[in-house]
Amino acid sequence: MNMIFLGPPGAGKGTLAAMASKSMGVPHISTGDLFRAAIKNETELGKKVKDILAEGRLVPDDLTVALVRERLSLADAAVGWILDGFPRTIGQAEALEAIAAVNLVVNFDVPDEKILFRLTGRRVCKACGKVYHVVTMPSKAEGVCDACGGELYVRPDDREEAIKTRLSAYREQTAPLIDWYGGRGSLATIDGSGTPEAVYREFARIAGV
Numbered sequence: 001m002n003m004i005f006l007g008p009p010g011a012g013k014g015t016l017a018a019m020a021s022k023s024m025g026v027p028h029i030s031t032g033d034l035f036r037a038a039i040k041n042e043t044e045l046g047k048k049v050k051d052i053l054a055e056g057r058l059v060p061d062d063l064t065v066a067l068v069r070e071r072l073s074l075a076d077a078a079v080g081w082i083l084d085g086f087p088r089t090i091g092q093a094e095a096l097e098a099i100a101a102v103n104l105v106v107n108f109d110v111p112d113e114k115i116l117f118r119l120t121g122r123r124v125c126k127a128c129g130k131v132y133h134v135v136t137m138p139s140k141a142e143g144v145c146d147a148c149g150g151e152l153y154v155r156p157d158d159r160e161e162a163i164k165t166r167l168s169a170y171r172e173q174t175a176p177l178i179d180w181y182g183g184r185g186s187l188a189t190i191d192g193s194g195t196p197e198a199v200y201r202e203f204a205r206i207a208g209v
């Protein structure tokens with residue numbers, strides 16, 4: 001089954017995609033991972049992406065689409081895939097439509113105040129990358145990683161102003177995809193505000209897995 005996971009930053013798409021990938025045996029493809037892999041492997045596309053990101057620019061659609069097309073052509077994607085973070089615009093969705101059929105688009109619906117709560121409370125260990133939440137998953141000692149004793153910090157992306165900027169970019173550029181896919185009959189919206197386990201059960205019911 002070919003799937004797209006849609007939703008605002010902080011909706012839990014990445015976590016859910018990892019869970020679904022594991023249980024369904026299909027690759028979880030995120031554009032962030034594709035960019036990192038292309039740069040690491042020093043492919044032609046990777047060199048271009050590296051220069052663009054170094055200049056602080058957004059990777060243009062044609063380049064992102066080329067990376068996705070290349071990834072979807074690999075053998076492990078023949079059984080299906082989950083795209084996470086792509087398409088981000090209607091232009092990208094049209095490009096994807098020309099590459100592959102999409103069977104299911106899952107829209108994880110989470111209210112803005114819940115997203116702000118999740119992301120502003122997030123703390124990340126500087127040393128090992130372990131993720132905490134000040135309310136729902138606190139470290140034993142405030143500001144100190146349980147696993148390695150490293151210092152916990154707020155990622156610049158998780159500051160309230162940055163989150164509001166990311167949310168408005170999502171509402172403007174990506175949310176129109178909800179109607180776009182809705183009109184194609186492949187959309188399912190699920191409430192993404194519960195625990196990952198609860199959201200996964202709802203996903204599994206809808207996907208029939």
Ligand SMILES: [Zn+2]
Binds near residue numbers: 125
């Ligand atoms: Zn740590």
